[in-house]
Amino acid sequence: MSSMLPEEGEHLTAGWEEDVPPTDSLVRQAVLAHVSWARALTAAARGTFAEGPDWCAGRGGGASALLNWAIVTSPPADWAQTVRAVSTAYGSGVSAIVISPFPTPDLSTHGLALVGHPPLMFRPTSTVTPTPTTSLEVREAETEQHLRDAERVLVEGYPLPDMADLPPGDFYRPDVVAGPTRVFVGYDGDAPVATAAAHSAAGVTVVENVAVLAAARGRGAGAALTWAATTAWPGQGAVLIASDDGQPVYARLGYLRIERWTCWLRP
Structure with a gap:
């Protein structure tokens, strides 16, 4: 065992140093x-x-x-x-x-x-689960109007009342999808009723901003939009910060609980 002890002054990697991959x-x-x-x-x-x-x-x-x-x-x-x-x-x-x-x-x-x-949740690429079904049409937001639709659903469905008075397009500006971010919208006919976003970085996909309007709940909308974001980059695992209420939906999609993070609000 003595050979495993660090030498005096030796740096012991903690995993959070800047040069750690x-x-x-x-x-x-x-x-x-x-x-x-x-x-x-x-x-x-x-x-x-x-x-x-x-x-x-x-x-x-x-x-x-x-x-x-x-x-x-x-x-x-x-x-x-x-x-x-x-x-x-x-x-x-x-x-x-x-x-x-x-x-x-x-x-x-x-x-x-x-x-x-x-909880932080993770879905490995090796996980196999059925593709969620929904009566909604899931589209990727590729136009300014799509992004405004996603933004409106996010504000009303999350909900985010403190963003209700922002001008349309003030949050999801076209720039947001110019890089490694993709936004998805679920439509019931021409009406946007659900949304989710995906961001690729550090070798994983972050799934964020999942929201469903109250009128569309119970139709598999949340699972379908989460799935679209989760598989936006099929070769990567996906991570998300879940609510306790949302965990069962994510678990059915193959997400695993890793650990709990702590969230504070600066009022």
């Missing part, structure tokens, strides 16, 4: 992919993106926290310092979601409100 662990891939997703949303919204040694903060410019994602990217040595840095990146009066893949201390003393501990 994205594929070092599935959780690392998921973290880096979500950072890329936050960066993509920020760029499409003509916002600002700031980074520190253990955090990133994307500011999309709107009032909704969905436009402002902060992610803890490695275990902080000083949580107070990290929260201060994130708060400085947003400034006063900006609501933001702060996501940590790592257990956090009580951050309410720093002005944050605990949202919950949503």
